[in-house]
Amino acid sequence: xxxxxxxxxxxxxxxxxxxxxxxxxxxxxxxxxxxxxxxxxxxxxxxxxxxxxxxxxxxxxxxxxxxxxxxxxxxxxxxxxxxxxxxxxxxxxxxxxxxxxxxxxxxxxxxxxxxxxxxxxxxxxxxxxxxxxxxxxxxxxxxxxxxxxxxxxxxxxxxxxxxxxxxxxxxxxxxxxxxxxxxxxxxxxxxxxxxxxxxxxxxxxxxxxxxxxxxxxxxxxxxxxxxxxxxxxxxxxxxxxxxxxxxxxxxxxxxxxxxxxxxxxxxxxxxxxxxxxxxxxxxxxxxxxxxxxxxxxxxxxxxxxxxxxxxxxxxxxxxxxxxxxxxxxxxxxxxxxxxxxxxxxxx
Amino acid sequence: xxxxxxxxxxxxxxxxxxxxxxxxxxxxxxxxxxxxxxxxxxxxxxxxxxxxxxxxxxxxxxxxxxxxxxxxxxxxxxxxxxxxxxxxxxxxxxxxxxxxxxxxxxxxxxxxxxxxxxxxxxxxxxxxxxxxxxxxxxxxxxxxxxxxxxxxxxxxxxxxxxxxxxxxxxxxxxxxxxxxxxxxxxxxxxxxxxxxxxxxxxxxxxxxxxxxxxxxxxxxxxxxxxxxxxxxxxxxxxxxxxxxxxxxxxxxxxxxxxxxxxxxxxxxxxxxxxxxxxxxxxxxxxxxxxxxxxx
Numbered sequence: 278x279x280x281x282x283x284x285x286x287x288x289x290x291x292x293x294x295x296x297x298x299x300x301x302x303x304x305x306x307x308x309x310x311x312x313x314x315x316x317x318x319x320x321x322x323x324x325x326x327x328x329x330x331x332x333x334x335x336x337x338x339x340x341x342x343x344x345x346x347x348x349x350x351x352x353x354x355x356x357x358x359x360x361x362x363x364x365x366x367x368x369x370x371x372x373x374x375x376x377x378x379x380x381x382x383x384x385x386x387x388x389x390x391x392x393x394x395x396x397x398x399x400x401x402x403x404x405x406x407x408x409x410x411x412x413x414x415x416x417x418x419x420x421x422x423x424x425x426x427x428x429x430x431x432x433x434x435x436x437x438x439x440x441x442x443x444x445x446x447x448x449x450x451x452x453x454x455x456x457x458x459x460x461x462x463x464x465x466x467x468x469x470x471x472x473x474x475x476x477x478x479x480x481x482x483x484x485x486x487x488x489x490x491x492x493x494x495x496x497x498x499x500x501x502x503x504x505x506x507x508x509x510x511x512x513x514x515x516x517x518x519x520x521x522x523x524x525x526x527x528x529x530x531x532x533x534x535x536x537x538x539x540x541x542x543x544x545x546x547x548x549x550x551x552x553x554x555x556x557x558x559x560x561x562x563x564x565x566x567x568x569x570x571x572x573x574x575x576x577x578x579x580x581x582x583x584x585x586x587x588x589x590x591x592x593x594x595x596x597x598x599x600x601x602x603x604x605x606x607x608x609x610x611x612x613x614x615x616x617x618x619x620x621x622x623x624x
Numbered sequence: 625x626x627x628x629x630x631x632x633x634x635x636x637x638x639x640x641x642x643x644x645x646x647x648x649x650x651x652x653x654x655x656x657x658x659x660x661x662x663x664x665x666x667x668x669x670x671x672x673x674x675x676x677x678x679x680x681x682x683x684x685x686x687x688x689x690x691x692x693x694x695x696x697x698x699x700x701x702x703x704x705x706x707x708x709x710x711x712x713x714x715x716x717x718x719x720x721x722x723x724x725x726x727x728x729x730x731x732x733x734x735x736x737x738x739x740x741x742x743x744x745x746x747x748x749x750x751x752x753x754x755x756x757x758x759x760x761x762x763x764x765x766x767x768x769x770x771x772x773x774x775x776x777x778x779x780x781x782x783x784x785x786x787x788x789x790x791x792x793x794x795x796x797x798x799x800x801x802x803x804x805x806x807x808x809x810x811x812x813x814x815x816x817x818x819x820x821x822x823x824x825x826x827x828x829x830x831x832x833x834x835x836x837x838x839x840x841x842x843x844x845x846x847x848x849x850x851x852x853x854x855x856x857x858x859x860x861x862x863x864x865x866x867x868x869x870x871x872x873x874x875x876x877x878x879x880x881x882x883x884x885x886x887x888x889x890x891x892x893x894x895x896x897x898x899x900x901x902x903x904x905x906x907x908x909x910x911x912x913x914x915x916x917x918x919x
Contacts, residue, residue, distance in 0.1 A: 337883065339883045339885065340883055342885060346885065369673070465692055472692075620692075620697055622879060623876055
């Protein structure tokens with residue numbers, strides 16, 4: 278009995294030492310999309326606040342939510358959910374309300390991005406980057422690339438291999454737009470129709486991949502076309518002049534990704550510092566220049582290269598913007614999407 | 625049988641020795657399993673929560689009655705997993721039987737060497753072995769070209785990715801699981817029974833059927849089950865060698881716990897898979913008793 282008590286005491290001592298050690302060196306656990314923050318911005322933050330930033334990555338919003346729900350809520354400090362995921366995460370009590378007093382750079386946010394429908398009063402989130410979903414295509418010499426989702430969904434239009442996007446709302450949304458439906462359709466008939474459409478496209482494709490992976494496949498010429506987010510498309514175009522990012526004429530998706538602090542974040546104070554740091558004008562500009570996504574930061578505009586601001590692939594014209602649609606949280610109807618996604622993957 | 629010799633009344637003194645294993649099984653097997661079975665009867669919340677009411681809907685959905693009406697997809701995947709598992713086990717038996725007899729007939733030194741050869745593939749990680757098959761079966765490989773020449777260029781399909789490649793990969797992966805228990809029973813064969821049968825006028829087939837097969841049945845069944853059950857649940861090999869388009873049971877389970885966030889449905893699939901395992905073990909227990917009665 279005595280012996281086991283001593284063992285327990287030693288064990289407790291070791292544990293408390295470990296907790297002291299972690300308290301001494303601050304750490305921020307960031308859960309973010311891949312290739313979505315300039316590495317230098319992160320190391321500058323580490324230097325400024327004498328801490329360590331541990332980054333974990335995801336490629337699609339649903340996997341992010343699954344990981345947060347499966348214990349990530351008390352593991353990570355900051356997460357970057359897309360607009361349509363915010364209501365669900367708020368309802369599930371996964372997000373901590375932001376303390377505006379600790380985030381003075383909140384004033385830098387562009388007026389149009391304040392008080393969004395998915396988070397009224399910016400209770401839980403601040404906008405990080407925004408962009409669109411579109412096609413990234415290698416243009417064959419002497420051929421014009423059709424500015425249509427038919428590149429993917431019309432077997433007759435197929436010209437080489439293509440990659441589908443491994444993200445349910447983005448992929449189903451693309452097919453819905455091709456058919457002329459809303460991105461947020463919950464009509465079982467329409468959903469069945471696009472399910473079969475995607476399943477048949479899958480048979481002709483090289484399979485599913487995340488936006489970054491899909492872009493890399495087109496860059497490496499193992500595929501000719503892919504569904505990507507605008508940032509990947511624009512970065513690809515800059516590296517390889519034969520490639521082009523297209524927002525299809527049938528319309529597409531516009532989205533805003535957001536910074537949020539998790540409800541049980543282990544390092545809340547540092548997380549607030551991080552959110553404030555990202556909203557700094559210069560830092561925001563550096564991030565957008567790196568990711569080639571659009572910035573919702575008014576103070577960042579003067580530091581962003583003018584050619585980026587004029588690039589319609591990053592900041593689409595009002596005429597194009599009119600054809601773009603935001604995803605919405607579909608509440609109970611989200612199940613329909615999960616069901617057809619499982620079926621598409623299994624077919 | 626000899627069992628009675630090893631069964632002295634020492635049950636109580638065994639507890640200290642057994643308790644670590646027992647604790648391990650309770651904490652890491654019995655409790656999680658109970659949770660999985662329980663979850664499979666819960667409902668999925670709108671955002672992937674596990675919530676009441678208790679329902680059989682997850683099982684109905686697996687039978688094909690989903691949100692969008694009847695779809696034979698899940699029953700088809702179940703069936704496909706069973707067929708591919710059975711096919712793998714059959715090929716393993718065809719390949720493993722002669723091998724086990726061959727090894728049992730070797731001199732003791734060569735026997736150990738041969739057994740080592742059987743086990744050697746385990747020294748390499750499953751993923752690496754599977755990727756190696758991708759290269760070996762790729763359209764430009766010499767193996768593919770040989771197959772192409774042998775079939776006279778008849779088969780339009782390439783060797784990889786295909787169901788053929790999946791079976792090849794699974795047979796290579798699971799063959800040792802069949803050969804080792806089978807070898808153990810082949811080694812113990814009482815050949816005088818075979819001689820007696822042959823003296824009594826049995827032809828070769830009947831000698832095998834009546835004098836040898838009952839003696840190795842236990843090993844054969846154990847080996848077959850050791851191959852069949854993991855083959856049914858396998859998902860890495862179908863994913864890599866089937867081109868990611870041949871989905872098996874394991875693949876849907878994985879998806880339910882990640883992207884779809886539907887733990888109740890995922891658990892229901894696990895429970896059904898588990899039922900197959902239990903049925904397999906039950907068949908083994910049932911068949912395992914028969915040879916004893918014969919003796």
